[in-house]
Amino acid sequence: MTTSPPGPLADLRVVETGSLIAGPFCGQLLADFGAEVIKVEDPARGDPMREWGVHAEGTSLSWPVIARGKKSVTCDLRSAEGQRILRELVAQADVLVENFRPGTLERWGLSPEALHEINPGLVLVRVTGYGQDGPYAGRAGFGSIGEAMGGLRHVTGEPDRPPSRTGISLGDSLAGTFSALGAMMALHARQRTGRGQVVDTAIYEAVLAFMESLLPEWQLAGHRRERTGAILPGIAPSNAYPTADGAEVIIGANRDTVFTRLCAAMDRPELAAEDELGTHAARGERQRELDELISAWTRTMPTDELLDRLHEAGVPAGRVYTAADMAADPHFAARKAIVRLMHPELGDFPMQNVVPRLSDTPGEVRGLGPELGEHNDEVYGALLGADAGQLARWREAKVI
Structure with missing residues (x-):
């Protein structure tokens, strides 16, 4: 970890229980600007992002990015003791981020009402495929389905081919971005009311928010947007x-x-x-x-x-830039759009820098994704007062 000045969110503590991309991307954004983000992972395997994506020397190249700047603790949230530990963490947190299927926290006795009894100022960020209510709320939801339901897939690709996708998990990242924005708005409201609230982010709605005038075009002009490849009809050139050299x-x-x-x-x-x-x-x-x-x-x-x-x-x-073009571009270098940290196994590790820039209290990538449970002793000792004996008992019982 670096010893740079604290970021603008350095006074915030975030507990992140989500996995994969949508919830954790919200946590990444908050960590980028200095929030203490405590990532709670399953003791057996941790977040699947530790294993997903392209690997180098057996190491996932996705994990160091999406978990950057976070602290990792392990906790079996399916156990009664693990749920008790989470309650103690929540009691000292500003934000809890989760992306379980709706009803999961409630089954564990961790409903918004129960959490607000513990900590009335808590902002609970809930990221799901379809939201916390409505007829589809209980369905399993992935970013790809949200992209389809939100309208993005229908307009992506060539007109004579099936719907395509972008080469990134765009729906998940949009949901994570809106979740971070929602957390900030809820925290701002807390300054006036003293109360926290629930931020309910549905992936399909995060995608829908980006669909410009698609809906009034259909209802008021009878126009249905279709796939148009590399162009937008009527927008020319x-x-x-x-070019002459094949680019x-x-x-x-x-x-x-x-x-x-x-x-x-x-x-x-x-x-x-x-x-x-x-x-x-x-x-x-x-x-x-x-x-x-x-x-x-x-x-x-x-x-x-x-x-x-x-x-x-x-x-x-x-x-049209590739990663190689970005790495060689003088503008990227001048604005430090790519930041490089040292990975313990892989050495020089490049990744995208923090966005946006703040003139007085800038964000910073303060470390790569941590090892599973790397901060158990630090977090549980400092926040919960757990001593070596208690930590040993939790480990023996596979609670952490």
Whole structure:
């Protein structure tokens, strides 16, 4: 762990009982800004993210990222003693994050009402596929299903193929982001009321929140958004265009003023003055023809030369980055968008840095994901007053 100045959430204690991505991503965001995040894991195997994803030398490369800056304790929450331990942790926490199926905490005697009797100021963040109520609440829910139900999958991919997906767990991460935002709003309200509350995040609703004007388009205009591949219908030019050296460059020049600059860069200023292309609506109607015209031009230049010309003209453009491109890019380096920590087995370990930046109280990645139960003695000793004998008894009983 580093010894840098505390982040803006350094006065907060978060107990995280979730697993996989949606709940733990909420915890990651809070830890990034200095909250003490105590991750409670099953003693037998821990969070499945310790084993998921790509591995290097037998080590998951996902775990060090999503568990960064957290403390790991083990606790069998299915046991009565484990539930008692969680109650003691909650009594000294500001936030509890969980993503069990609805009703699980209630079966363990840990309902919101019971938890608020222990700690009236507790903010309980509950992340599920469908939310805490409604006819689907009891169903098993994954991020992929939330993406489908929230509308994202239907509009992702090529129009002549089945729905596709992005290469990341977007639904889970959106739910985690909204959960962190909800926790902050609930804590802000607590400053006035002195009371905590429940933050109920449904993955499908987190996805739905990003679906722009999809619903009024359907109800009021009879328009159903469909899969359109690399374009948005009527938004032109905005696409991936080929270059002379086999790459592709994204160009976004659908605004009138930007299209005028693109035409100048193409040495075709007259295009911006033509009735057929001079307005946003006209370009949308001739989208395919316009893309073919621009592609014929971009194919004549190597990628770097094309980008230099577009940037000089003030046209938004960029290559489609891979991880290798990010690692080599001077802008990433100048803004420290990639942070590097030392992993005990793997050495230099790069990952995305904290977002957003705060000028006075910035966040920081304070450590990689911990070993299972690494902080048992520290947390249980400091917060619960457990001595060596008590810790030994819990271990023998497999409670921790």
